Amino acid sequence: MSVSLYQENDTFLHRLNPVAKIAAFSCFILASTLYLDVAVPFAMLVLSWLIGWSLAHISPLALLRRLSPILAAAVGLTIFNTLFYGGPRGDPILALGPIYIWREGLEVGSSIGLRILCVASYSILYVWTTDPGRLVASLIQQARMPYRLAYAILAAYRFVPILQRELANIQAAQQVRAVHLRGHGGLFRRIVSYSIPLLVSGIRQAERLAIAMDARGFGTLPERTYYVRTPLRLADYAFSIASIVACGLLLLALGELGLLHGFLIGVAERVAGAQ
Amino acid sequence: MTAEYGIRVNALRFRYMDSPTPVLNSVDMEIRPGETVLLLGRSGCGKSTLALCLDGLIPHEIPGDFDGEVWIGPYMTLHTSPDRLRQVVGIVFQDPEAQLVMPRVDEEVAFGLENLAFPATAMPARIGNALALVGLSEKAKAWVETLSGGQKQRLALAAVLAMQPSVLILDEPTANLDPSATLAFYRTMEHLRHSTKATTLLIEHRIDATLPLVDRVVVMGEDGRVITAGSPREIYAASDAALQREGVWVPSSCRLAAALRSIGWPLEGCPLTIAEMEQVIRSSLVLHAGAGASLPIGTAADTSHQALSGHPDEAISVEGVSFAYPDGTVALRDVHLHVPRGSFFALVGANGSGKTTLAKILTGLLPARNGKISILGQEVTSRNRSQISRWVGYVFQNPEHQFVAERVSDELAYSLDSQLEAMERQRRIEKLLAQFGLSDERGSNPFSLSQGQKRRLSIATMVAMEQPILILDEPTFGQDYRSAQEVMSVIRSLQQAGTTIVCITHDMQLVADYAQEVAVIEQGQVTFQGSPRALFRQPELLERAGLDLPPLAVLGARLGLEGLYTVEDWLLWASAYAPIVDKAHYCRTQGW
Numbered sequence: 109m110s111v112s113l114y115q116e117n118d119t120f121l122h123r124l125n126p127v128a129k130i131a132a133f134s135c136f137i138l139a140s141t142l143y144l145d146v147a148v149p150f151a152m153l154v155l156s157w158l159i160g161w162s163l164a165h166i167s168p169l170a171l172l173r174r175l176s177p178i179l180a181a182a183v184g185l186t187i188f189n190t191l192f193y194g195g196p197r198g199d200p201i202l203a204l205g206p207i208y209i210w211r212e213g214l215e216v217g218s219s220i221g222l223r224i225l226c227v228a229s230y231s232i233l234y235v236w237t238t239d240p241g242r243l244v245a246s247l248i249q250q251a252r253m254p255y256r257l258a259y260a261i262l263a264a265y266r267f268v269p270i271l272q273r274e275l276a277n278i279q280a281a282q283q284v285r286a287v288h289l290r291g292h293g294g295l296f297r298r299i300v301s302y303s304i305p306l307l308v309s310g311i312r313q314a315e316r317l318a319i320a321m322d323a324r325g326f327g328t329l330p331e332r333t334y335y336v337r338t339p340l341r342l343a344d345y346a347f348s349i350a351s352i353v354a355c356g357l358l359l360l361a362l363g364e365l366g367l368l369h370g371f372l373i374g375v376a377e378r379v380a381g382a383q
Numbered sequence: 384m385t386a387e388y389g390i391r392v393n394a395l396r397f398r399y400m401d402s403p404t405p406v407l408n409s410v411d412m413e414i415r416p417g418e419t420v421l422l423l424g425r426s427g428c429g430k431s432t433l434a435l436c437l438d439g440l441i442p443h444e445i446p447g448d449f450d451g452e453v454w455i456g457p458y459m460t461l462h463t464s465p466d467r468l469r470q471v472v473g474i475v476f477q478d479p480e481a482q483l484v485m486p487r488v489d490e491e492v493a494f495g496l497e498n499l500a501f502p503a504t505a506m507p508a509r510i511g512n513a514l515a516l517v518g519l520s521e522k523a524k525a526w527v528e529t530l531s532g533g534q535k536q537r538l539a540l541a542a543v544l545a546m547q548p549s550v551l552i553l554d555e556p557t558a559n560l561d562p563s564a565t566l567a568f569y570r571t572m573e574h575l576r577h578s579t580k581a582t583t584l585l586i587e588h589r590i591d592a593t594l595p596l597v598d599r600v601v602v603m604g605e606d607g608r609v610i611t612a613g614s615p616r617e618i619y620a621a622s623d624a625a626l627q628r629e630g631v632w633v634p635s636s637c638r639l640a641a642a643l644r645s646i647g648w649p650l651e652g653c654p655l656t657i658a659e660m661e662q663v664i665r666s667s668l669v670l671h672a673g674a675g676a677s678l679p680i681g682t683a684a685d686t687s688h689q690a691l692s693g694h695p696d697e698a699i700s701v702e703g704v705s706f707a708y709p710d711g712t713v714a715l716r717d718v719h720l721h722v723p724r725g726s727f728f729a730l731v732g733a734n735g736s737g738k739t740t741l742a743k744i745l746t747g748l749l750p751a752r753n754g755k756i757s758i759l760g761q762e763v764t765s766r767n768r769s770q771i772s773r774w775v776g777y778v779f780q781n782p783e784h785q786f787v788a789e790r791v792s793d794e795l796a797y798s799l800d801s802q803l804e805a806m807e808r809q810r811r812i813e814k815l816l817a818q819f820g821l822s823d824e825r826g827s828n829p830f831s832l833s834q835g836q837k838r839r840l841s842i843a844t845m846v847a848m849e850q851p852i853l854i855l856d857e858p859t860f861g862q863d864y865r866s867a868q869e870v871m872s873v874i875r876s877l878q879q880a881g882t883t884i885v886c887i888t889h890d891m892q893l894v895a896d897y898a899q900e901v902a903v904i905e906q907g908q909v910t911f912q913g914s915p916r917a918l919f920r921q922p923e924l925l926e927r928a929g930l931d932l933p934p935l936a937v938l939g940a941r942l943g944l945e946g947l948y949t950v951e952d953w954l955l956w957a958s959a960y961a962p963i964v965d966k967a968h969y970c971r972t973q974g975w
Contacts, residue, residue: 241490263484269528270480274784280748281784284777285798285844301787308830309783313481319435320482322444324542325469325498335493335506 113235120343121164121233126243127250128344132351133230139355140226146215147362149222155354156229164237171229174236178228186221190214240265246338255332263317271310278305387416387580388456388471388549390437395451397432397441405448406432408607416456416549419576419583419596421615424603425630425863426834430586433603434554436460437584439468455550466499473543477555477861479535483542488514488530489523491538495546513545516578517571532734533564537571544579551581555588558861561734561889563929565592572596588863590632591934594655602631620653630865635892635934636660642950643957657934661941696760698724698852698883699745699775704754706740714740716907718754722852722900727875727884729894729915732904733929738887739780741904742854745885747771759851776850780857782841786829791821791840794829798847811847819843819873835866842873846882853877854885859893871897892933895919895948903928919948 116122121129140152157168172179193213200208244262247253282301321327392412398405406429414420424430435441439460442449453460455471473495476482485491492510501509514520517537522530530538536556543551553572557565569592575581576596587593594600600618604610610629611618619626619637627633636654640663644650650667654660699722706715714737722728732738743749744756747768756763758774779785788794795812803811816822819839824832829840838858845853858874859867875897878884888894894901894915901918903911905928911918918925919936932940939947947953 240486259484262486266484266486277779277781278784280743281777281779281781282787283748284746284772284775285785285787285848305784305786316476316478316481317484319440319444320476321484322440322465323438323469323474323476323482324484324495325466325546326484326494328464328466328469328498329500331500332497333500333503333506335497335503335510336490337503 113232114239115236116239117165117237119164119237121159121237122239123343124237124347125250125338125340125344126238126246127338128340128348129234129238130251131348133234135348135351135355137227137230139359140223144216144219146219146222148359149219149226151358151362153222153226153229155358156226156233160233160236164233166233166236171232174232175225175228178225182221182224182228185224186217188217189220190217193217241336242338245334245336249334249338250340256327259321259326263321267310267313267317270313271306274309274313275302275306278302278309387582388458389416389418389582390414390550390584391452391454392433392437393452393454395433395436395453396448397436397450398448399432399445400447406607407436409451410603410607410609412601412609412612414582414584414599416582417580418598419585421590421593421597421600422584422586422603423588423590423600423626423631425605425865426588426861428603428605429607430603431554434474434552434584434586437550438472438474438552439463439465440474443468469495469499470546471548472550472552473546473548474552474554475536475539475543475556477558479532479539479559482539483527483535486526486528488519488525488527488538491527492542492545495542499546509545509547513541516544516575517541518567531564533560533567536560536564536568540568540571544575549581551583553583553585553587555586555861557587557589557592561929562891562931563733565589566931569593569596588632588861591634591656594634602626602629604629615655616653619655627864630863632864636938639935639938639950639953642954646954646958648957657938657941660938664942696724697757698722698726698759699885700755700757701741701745702755704744704751704756706737706744706749706752714907715744718904718907718909720902720909720912722883722885724759725878725881725883726899727878727886727897729898729901730885730887730904731889731891731894731901731928731930736904736928737907738904739856740907742777742856742885742887745771746775746777746854748777772848772850774850774852776845776848776853778841778845778853778855778858780860782837783830785841785844789828790825791827791829791832792816792825794840794844795847798844815843815847818846820869833866835862835869838862838866838870839873842870846877851881852883852885854887856887857889858886859888859890889930891925891931892935892949895933895936903930905929916946916948920945 136152136155140149142148157171160166160171161168190209190213191207193210193216195212195216197210197212199210201211201214202209240262244258247258247261248255279302390413392410395407395410396405397407410433422430422433432441435445436449436453437455437460439453439455441447442461443465449461455463455468458467458471460468483491485494489510492513493506496506496509510523511520514523517540519534519537519541522534522538527535527538536559540553540556557568560568573596576583585593585597594615597615599612600615601612602610602618611621613621619633634655636657636659640650640654640660648667650663652659652663654663699720701718701720704715704718705713707713718737718741720741730738730741740749744751745758747763747770750765750768751763758771761767763771786794788797792812795815796808799808799811812825813822816825819842821836821840821843824836829837832840842853842855842858855874858870862870871893874884874886886893886898898915900912901915902909903918903924910928911921911924919932922932922940925932931937933948935950935953936948939945944956947956
């Protein structure tokens, strides 16, 4: 269930303003995607584990376990991009019959794979430590999102488990009609036979929820008040600023160590070198 | 409460945008300030539409042809702004899933207050009061997802109460709840009647628990008009037979009183509750048999519910089966169950006790963990599990989940063996349509049928497959009297034709009236299997399992009479023992 991904606790990361947390985490994610390079996304990935461990008492291992479904996708992407690398390159480091593997290709491939992991890692850490009610409140209060939109997001969020339950019901009900044993059509027909009742029930549930929200006065006034307050505290400013500074310092340090192969810089250098 | 407002409805007509005929036809109604009114009528007669009109959602949010006037105190809904209306009227809907918006309990209660720009500083006090009124104070910080259905409905009520409306509308608030949760909900309502003065309109099908709470009853007919209105006593004294014809439930006590009168027992008045019925019977005995007459003690003969021990072969046998869901929740623990072939078998228990999980295992939808299951003497293994559907049919609680076709007749054709030749296929479809009273609907879309029709169609699709065992999940759930009777008579005739019926239900009167065997599931364990009569002799077991005695059995217990659980039991008892019954008349009416 989607809601259960949030794990209630009272840690620094949990207490952080949800929008401030978005700002900080986006900064790390942005840094990891700016450079087509292995070192930066790897550093950012490790940083996400450190943040989770030190600020939310989430062990890196637990975070990795959550990452495992995405790990498969990341490995797939790494292999694909390594094999089908078409950019500037030196000599192949490995030849498997007609397939060549270049160092640059391996770098680009693993960089892409690591970036996927990095984005996923921060996202999981975010959802894990962010109360959905506070998220909506701070999207409205700090990010100035129109409240109708924020609540539409929340309603969609509430809907995921409801639809999952409905789908399981429909599948079971049709299974007892032995729909799965019927020959012609197969998978396509099965999807159609699930989707019509699911659509009907989804629309009906959405209508009911909309009426229930209207009945409670949702949208009758241009401005509403908020029970859950998410004011920005000193810690929120400190964490956001520290994140930006940390990103900058990390990039600088990697650059000094010569580990930074900036995507644009690298291309420019190679173009220059080729001439 | 802010102010005491009544409700006045003048010549109200309403037609939904996408419908050719109006739902409400010139409704006139008045509810006085502070009154609690019960609105009765068949499903689909327009009760919910009327509720939406009173709430002002019609015409403000739901478009259609609106004509006439609805007044809430001094406000005419058509000309009152929605935010003003929301402060005076609140509504609780039937479905606990689809009316809660926020992730947490306290946030849910706050939602309405926030929408009306209520000052945030004053919210905690309001929320605390509202939650205390419904007995959910401890759950203030809990996740809504983790609440039971009954708690969710009380939360929905708290969320409305927090807005302190003068008018409260409850549209079948307990239709999705089990008996103990229903009881808890109405206890809350009773408590509210004393602590708030809200004018209340209540819509319910089942009325045994609600009648003591209401001042007046309004009955709507199928044409969308108010047929009759008055105090419960006036309504039921005048026309309980007519009300049953109208498809409306009548309190068990009224039903029994009418039956006893029909065999010549001159009962006085109109007993609305079991307590009143007890008084009526006692005083009638004193009046007619002399002051010294003691109550005839007796147990009715077990004629209608003979024990099935004479049939050794079993339709379903379950030995030591357990089941846990992937997330680790243990749903069933070492379950033993024996369903005699050809019986009407009831499976009862509170919500979440494991009834549906067991049914899913019996239909092969879920695999059993350890233990042994045999269907018609054949053991179920992982290899033949997918074949169980040849032997066991399963009618789900929500009929819509079962529909796969766009027409009623196609729905039935889908269930028939594809080897059948066209003529024979057509003949069978026609037969099923007639048997289930759906002949006029053959071309309709299954999703557009009424609740009762949908239920009958979902049973028909299973019957078409001609399985020897049929499992039904809450077949009378949320239905009016007439639909429920129609469904039950279809099920009974199937049983008479030889089908083994396993019926999952909360309705203990249904168990008393129809079942030959009953099993109680309590937290994943079968704690009882035997005849309904044996079960009703163990009230402490029922209470522990979150179940009630059937109302007529409660009456028997109050009078110190054992074994009187159905109207037939009482008639038999009365004809045999009560000195005042005209026995000759009874024999005539029973055709003896």
